[in-house]
Amino acid sequence: DAKTTQPPSMDCAEGRAANLPCNHSTISGNEYVYWYRQIHSQGPQYIIHGLKNNETNEMASLIITEDRKSSTLILPHATLRDTAVYYCLLVGAGSYQLTFGKGTKLSVIP
Amino acid sequence: SAVISQKPSRDICQRGTSLTIQCQVDSQVTMMFWYRQQPGQSLTLIATANQGSEATYESGFVIDKFPISRPNLTFSTLTVSNMSPEDSSIYLCSVRDRDARTEAFFGQGTRLTVV
Numbered sequence: 136d137a138k139t140t141q142p143p144s145m146d147c148a149e150g151r152a153a154n155l156p157c158n159h160s161t162i163s164g165n166e167y168v169y170w171y172r173q174i175h176s177q178g179p180q181y182i183i184h185g186l187k188n189n190e191t192n193e194m195a196s197l198i199i200t201e202d203r204k205s206s207t208l209i210l211p212h213a214t215l216r217d218t219a220v221y222y223c224l225l226v227g228a229g230s231y232q233l234t235f236g237k238g239t240k241l242s243v244i245p
Numbered sequence: 246s247a248v249i250s251q252k253p254s255r256d257i258c259q260r261g262t263s264l265t266i267q268c269q270v271d272s273q274v275t276m277m278f279w280y281r282q283q284p285g286q287s288l289t290l291i292a293t294a295n296q297g298s299e300a301t302y303e304s305g306f307v308i309d310k311f312p313i314s315r316p317n318l319t320f321s322t323l324t325v326s327n328m329s330p331e332d333s334s335i336y337l338c339s340v341r342d343r344d345a346r347t348e349a350f351f352g353q354g355t356r357l358t359v360v
Contacts, residue, residue, distance in 0.1 A: 178351030235288040
């Protein structure tokens with residue numbers, strides 16, 4: 136699976152939108168973009184994934200650029216409970232393992 | 246979705262001893278994995294637990310140190326053998342179906358401290 140690049144840390148004010156970027160310039164055509172988060176002392180939690188189109192669910196929105204070389208995870212109204220490490224991963228259609236990078240530590244500030 | 250139960254949730258062990266971690270899933274799943282998360286680090290895949298056959302280990306991990314069993318589609322164990330303080334980590338079980346369009350689920354992890 137190709138690699139991703141994320142900023143090591145970000146701050147966001149409570150109630151504001153948190154926009155977490157991810158670069159994946161060497162993404163292959165069959166690779167999905169996945170986002171997980173890990174709240175302190177817990178196992179990672181799935182957030183959202185997409186292939187080409189933008190996606191939205193009850194937790195977040197995923198915006199993938201047209202060339203698929205980068206994406207942004209949007210938490211529309213960040214709360215203190217969203218403080219976590221957010222991981223952007225690429226998963227090929229024929230792959231089963233997940234390869235985690237260092238992720239972005241998001242701190243939501245009151 | 247899948248609910249994963251890992252036991253124990255934490256343990257403090259003496260160096261030179263072994264600890265077996267259990268992972269129980271509430272439904273049959275195709276793929277089961279074991280990860281290690283060292284303090285302050287990201288997750289690293291140890292191995293894929295294969296039902297009825299030997300696990301598939303990632304580079305840097307060997308069966309003698311991390312023997313894995315998977316007797317059926319809902320249960321797996323990971324043993325950390327001959328422990329040293331460097332083995333102090335969180336060990337996580339994860340499950341997933343073969344379809345890349347599905348998400349993976351993780352247990353809450355086992356926090357191991359070796360003294």
